[in-house]
Amino acid sequence: MTKPMLQVALDTKDIPTAIGVARQVVDVVDVVEAGTLLIYEEGLSAVRSLRALAPDKIVLADTKTADAGGDVGKECKDAGADWMTCINAATVPTMVSAQEQIEVQVELYNNWTEELAQKWIDAGIDQLVYHQSRDAKIAGQAWGEKDLNEVKKLIDMGFKVSVTGGVKPEVLKLFKGVDVYTFIAGRAIHGAKDPHAAAMEFKNEIDRLWN
């Protein structure tokens, strides 16, 4: 049983806000993510800034790339990222060309299949992000057994699975005993009054459940 890592998703609208949060949690988290919205707003300067702030952590560029995987992968790597994301709607050649540059995670949104996931792992893409969409969540869905079973199935297929989308400390116990690779928290940390305390709450819950 490996202890899950903790990732902060910095879905802020500008670099200064991201830096303001990151400096408070960098000693607690394992992975620092430049969120998609932040990259839209500021470009890959966001990744460069987070790399500068967190030289010893894993930095993720959450580009959710659908095309031109090789080009985007190279740019992300040059900006200092260790990992980038591709969307599940990207073709396998796009994912593979990205993976030739940088470690790729596939983000699971709408309309993916196990058959497709098998093609990814056969092609050497072994990181997945199991995602509950923010908008789907607003539309009334909640974490539960269905999510747990999907995550377990993907781990059994051989994937390193990260879990995200409205993850709060109380969600973690659903996954007790499961080899989750990383828990990704966004607003629960960067939207908290005290981001350091919020990150510690996640960390303590991980330590309690996976000991």
Added chain:
Amino acid sequence: MTKPMLQVALDTKDIPTAIGVARQVVDVVDVVEAGTLLIYEEGLSAVRSLRALAPDKIVLADTKTADAGGDVGKECKDAGADWMTCINAATVPTMVSAQEQIEVQVELYNNWTEELAQKWIDAGIDQLVYHQSRDAKIAGQAWGEKDLNEVKKLIDMGFKVSVTGGVKPEVLKLFKGVDVYTFIAGRAIHGAKDPHAAAMEFKNEIDRLWN
């Protein structure tokens, strides 16, 4: 029969390069696109710059958004975009929340279905981008009857369909007599020695075929 519009996709790595191309083609094209790679690199400043250069044209932010549609839509609109893109893997609530802010095009990459497309149009999302992936193209696929039939079928469903992915002037005749909404050319224009002449070649071919 409506004459298709012409769109330049500025998939450049920085704003100055995009501006350098855009100023040469802005009098020829109908839609100016801030490409995904450009937005990754420079953020929404890319959209603001293109809006400033082309105040009377349609400006598209090719974000390929998968989540947080409302937030991204608002940011794109505030940056001056008229349209933005969502990826086919986005959930319907994500697309709808984006559409509440700005006109949305759904980009068709891997693993979409007609059943899903029907849900989009039922939800009021009526623009699609039929896309041949650059990486899939590299892997050996070419424009042909299969593409033509897919595009026709989507138009028959009621969609305004834009066509992209390695589009060159000689590809256009495949679609003669079909109500394509927009032809999108990227490298064929911004990678040309003379971008203005390249754009004119597309424009003349559209005028010849749809007269």
